[in-house]
Each structure stands twice: as structure tokens, then as C-alpha cells.
Amino acid sequence: MLQFSYKKHVFxxxxxxxxxxxxxxxxxxxxxxxxxxxxxEITGMGECSTIKGLSxxxxxxxxxxxxxxxxxxxxxxxxxxxxxxDFPSIRFGLETALLDRQKGGxxxxxxxxxxxxxxxxxxxxxIWMGETDFMKKQIQEKLETGFRCVKLKIGAIDFEKELExxxxxxxxxxxxxxxxxxDANGAFSPGEALEKLKRxxxxxxxSIEQPIRQGQWEKMxxxxxxxxxxxxxxxxxxxxxxxxxxxxxxxxxxxxxxxxKPSLLGGFSRSRQFxxxxxxxxxxxxxxxxxxxxxxxxxxxxxxxxxxxxxPQGLGTGQLFTNNIPSPLFIExxxxxxxxxxxWNLSFFD
Numbered sequence: 001m002l003q004f005s006y007k008k009h010v011f012x013x014x015x016x017x018x019x020x021x022x023x024x025x026x027x028x029x030x031x032x033x034x035x036x037x038x039x040x041e042i043t044g045m046g047e048c049s050t051i052k053g054l055s056x057x058x059x060x061x062x063x064x065x066x067x068x069x070x071x072x073x074x075x076x077x078x079x080x081x082x083x084x085x086d087f088p089s090i091r092f093g094l095e096t097a098l099l100d101r102q103k104g105g106x107x108x109x110x111x112x113x114x115x116x117x118x119x120x121x122x123x124x125x126x127i128w129m130g131e132t133d134f135m136k137k138q139i140q141e142k143l144e145t146g147f148r149c150v151k152l153k154i155g156a157i158d159f160e161k162e163l164e165x166x167x168x169x170x171x172x173x174x175x176x177x178x179x180x181x182x183d184a185n186g187a188f189s190p191g192e193a194l195e196k197l198k199r200x201x202x203x204x205x206x207s208i209e210q211p212i213r214q215g216q217w218e219k220m221x222x223x224x225x226x227x228x229x230x231x232x233x234x235x236x237x238x239x240x241x242x243x244x245x246x247x248x249x250x251x252x253x254x255x256x257x258x259x260x261k262p263s264l265l266g267g268f269s270r271s272r273q274f275x276x277x278x279x280x281x282x283x284x285x286x287x288x289x290x291x292x293x294x295x296x297x298x299x300x301x302x303x304x305x306x307x308x309x310x311x312p313q314g315l316g317t318g319q320l321f322t323n324n325i326p327s328p329l330f331i332e333x334x335x336x337x338x339x340x341x342x343x344w345n346l347s348f349f350d
Contacts, residue, residue, distance in 0.1 A: 003035040004070035011293055011321045027051055029293055032093040034101045044101025047296035048093035049263045056239050057087045085241045088266035095267040096299040107298055107344055114305035120335030121305055124149040124312040129156050132165055146333030149179035149312040155187025166203040175204040186213035193223055201228035207257055210234045221253045232257035238264050243273050250277045258285040268303055288314030294327040301336055
């Protein structure tokens with residue numbers, strides 16, 4: 001017999017001196033536990049990770065919905081199929097908790113050469129936004145660590161200063177030495193976007209994520225057609241609930257890349273629908289964590305490894321917190337790795 005419960009955890013972000021004001025200071029995750037009450041007693045665990053302002057889950061009904069999942073009359077199949085269409089992060093947490101319980105409750109959801117420690121997953125280096133000198137220092141530190149792909153947020157400071165920073169990077173690190181990705185988070189207006197993309201193209205960028213706000217499909221389609229910088233859709237994918245919606249979006253916009261965040265899309269099964277649509281259209285993709293703690297990051301990383309996608313993934317977020325859950329995950333050079341000899345420390349769940 002299965003019993004369900006959940007616990008809340010507030011993560012606190014490290015905030016290095018020099019970062020921009022207004023960055024997140026903390027975020028909340030809820031941990032769904034699936035308990036097998038008959039011997040052998042097994043507990044599966046999944047993370048429901050939320051980011052206020054980005055996660056589409058209705059926050060005012062979040063704990064009420066968790067209560068219904070854990071103690072309501074509906075079976076897990078109902079919640080996985082349609083019951084959590086408006087709560088993708090809970091769906092992701094439930095999906096991974098059930099899978100963990102099925103695999104023995106050891107946090108090994110997808111056994112592979114990643115979980116046995118033989119191989120790692122290439123990741124991009126994430127650069128905090130802040131003053132120019134601070135960002136230069138971070139980039140140099142990433143390169144010295146071994147990263148060959150870095151991702152910078154743009155649109156938060158003066159655009160001319162951002163161009164200066166990119167120019168400095170490219171003058172010192174050519175394309176064959178360093179892959180540069182930028183993420184605008186919808187900061188450009190449709191009227192100015194193409195001109196800005198043309199200016200950004202001088203720096204040999206790999207791609208730009210979400211240059212304009214999501215929901216403007218026709219305008220985004222024109223940008224994807226004309227932009228000299230390949231465009232990756234990120235926030236654009238959030239809130240699409242059916243295969244038909246996914247197909248219509250892909251056929252309308254025809255992007256060069258997709259950025260998949262399973263917590264925001266509704267889990268692995270929903271993410272696979274995006275992968276199928278991308279393969280059908282010849283669209284590239286990579287996977288990024290959505291600021292999950294190590295429970296959620298671990299599940300995503302194990303799943304990503306099986307995709308055999310050679311591109312650097314966005315899975316370096318586990319080091320952002322001061323109170324993350326000690327786990328076998330660690331970063332070595334530009335790879336996320338798993339040490340099978342290191343135990344999970346789940347004492348705060350007791």
C-alpha cells in the first residue's frame with residue numbers, strides 16, 4: 001500500500017559581492033514522498049520546485065493541491081495524466097517520486113554510466129549578472145576551471161555595456177576556444193529585437209534564449225526567420241499542455257533550438273513530447289534545471305544522460321544554494337558528475 005506526504009524547504013541563494021540587486025534571495029521547494037508501507041519499506045522522493053513569477057503553477061492553490069495529491073481519493077494515475085495540468089512542478093515531483101520508489105528508493109532513477117561514476121555530463125558555466133568587472137572575473141574563473149561554454153544573461157544592464165563585455169570576451173577568447181550563449185529572458189521589444197540581434201551577431205554567439213516575451217508567436221517566428229543569431233525558446237514553452245499546442249507552436253515559430261526545463265513543463269513525459277516535436281522539425285535542444293535542489297537536479301541529470309545529447313547542458317545550478325541537500329553530485333571541470341560512493345544526507349527530512 002502506498003502513502004503520500006510532503007515537506008517544504010526554503011533554499012537560500014549564495015549572493016556573491018558584485019551581483020545585481022533584485023536577484024533572487026530564496027526559493028521554495030516541496031518534497032513529495034511516496035511510502036511503501038509493506039515490507040520492504042521503500043520511500044521514493046521527488047522535488048516540486050517553484051520560482052515565483054516564472055512557474056505557471058497557481059501559487060494560491062499550491063499546498064491545497066499537494067494535500068489533494070497526498071490524501072485525496074484520486075489515484076496517482078489521475079494526477080499524472082490530467083489532474084496536474086496546471087501544476088507542472090507537482091507533476092514532475094510526483095513522477096520522479098513514483099519512479100524513485102519503483103527503483104528502490106535510492107535516488108537512482110535511470111541507472112547508467114553517469115550514476116556509476118564512469119561518465120559526466122558537459123555543462124555550461126553560469127555567469128551571475130552584475131558590474132562589468134565582476135562578470136569579467138567570473139568568466140576568467142570559469143575558463144580556468146575548464147569550462148568551454150558559458151551563458152550570460154543580457155538585458156538587465158545597459159545594452160552598450162553588455163556589448164562591450166561580449167567584445168572583451170571575444171577579443172580574448174575566439175569561437176574555437178569558447179562557446180558563448182546569452183539569455184535575454186524576453187527583455188527586447190519586438191521593434192528593437194532584430195537590430196539588437198544583428199549587433200550581437202558580431203560576437204559569434206552560439207544562440208540567444210527568448211529575445212522577446214513569450215506569447216508573441218508571429219513576431220517570434222519573424223525573428224527566427226531573419227535573426228543572424230540562432231534563437232532558443234525557453235519561457236515560450238511554459239504553459240503548453242497538449243501535444244497539439246506544442247505542434248502548433250513549433251510549426252508557427254520554427255525555432256532553431258528549444259531549452260527544456262522538466263519542472264516547468266510537467267515532467268519527463270511532457271518533455272518527451274517537446275523532444276519528439278523538435279526531432280520532427282530538425283530543431284536542436286538542450287536541458288536546463290529550473291533552480292531545483294539536488295533531489296530535482298539529480299533526477300533531471302540522470303534523465304539527460306540517457307538522451308545522449310552532446311551539447312553542454314544547463315545543469316550547474318546545484319552550487320547556487322547555501323543549504324542544498326548533500327548528495328553524490330559534484331562538478332569537475334566542465335562536467336556534472338555523480339560519485340556512487342557518496343551517500344545522500346537527507347537528515348533534514350527527519
